[in-house]
Amino acid sequence: MRDFEALLGSVVLLDDELAAMQVAGEVRNIDSTLEDIVSFVAGREEFWFHGEPRPTAFKMYHSWRNLRLIFSKMRIRFANAHLVSDNPLVVDQAREIIPRILRILTSLVALEREPSDSDTDLALRRIQELRTSARQVDMTPPASEELREVDQESLTKALDELLNRMATLGES
């Protein structure tokens, strides 16, 4: 995939393919479309991970990372749909979250071109809402899988640090 326009085009195409599947009542092979999307989104995640230290960098990274997790899970579910009788539920559930994804992608693409603090906060809020919806329809990886992506020792240290800070909030 070349650019952001192509990404938006691919997601719209994905939605069209899902709509066609709903009409036909069967799951078709959309692995290459999803693979392209995952690979582009993972590229943006990687870019913001190593990117210039802007104040909005983490929020952009976090947004792209969550999109990558959701698209990856969608890809796995479609790949396994025939094996685990997930058909046609997976199609309906994917279509439930695509409108939210498109809304977020539009915001993120705009932010990639013109960074803005307030709009990045709005995008983060939308990512949180998307994640909640995606969890409800089993379109996010299980927590255990997400945890495996990072160094466990560093994660435990960060969680300890956060808990200590949170504990002091109630003391004020």
Next chain:
Amino acid sequence: MKLLRFLKEHRVKRIGLVTERIEREASSVLEKAVISELGRDVEFAIKSVVLDLCWDRLSDILSILVKEPTDQKRVDELFVNIVYMYKHLMDRASLVTPTTVRAIVSEKVRGMVSSRFRKLAQPIYSAQLLRGRSQLLRLLDPSRRPSILDQFILAEAVCLYEKYNAFEPTAMFLASADTAFSPILRSDGSVLSDEITREIYDRFSVQCDWPERVAKRLAETS
């Protein structure tokens, strides 16, 4: 944890309430904590996983609560009353000066302690008096006063109390770890100072308390 467990077990009774404002505030506090409070040396991947874990936990908690709409006009009116209450409490706190404390304690000591122990008793009684009023006295420190947002949250709790109480006698609890609402506790969990908490209850019939204590009180009444 105990409170959430209790609310989950009694979900069918719909007794755990939340409002749009609280939901928004909870998300923003979490994000601030993860993004700003975690050190700069914590890498993005770790921060991102932590934020996801916090979001998931929050959405699980919110799913056991009932989101109640509030009447914004009434909330605004109650907010003004709450601002006045805290103003009144701050005025009351400002009366607790070293001179007034000395006068009160001298009076007390004179009546209760024999003359040869009075000098010894004076600082003990002073410290006791200040500890007992510590919740009120915290209002003298601007950083410990309730924020506008906190006062709006209290106004929403009062508004919901009025709504429920109009149908049947209702006990409304506001679970909070903020000592501008909930009492200051001793290390054994008993109440050390609760002047603000009592004032809120007397004026607005909302019982502010720590989540664990609310859970205990709910369990006793159910």
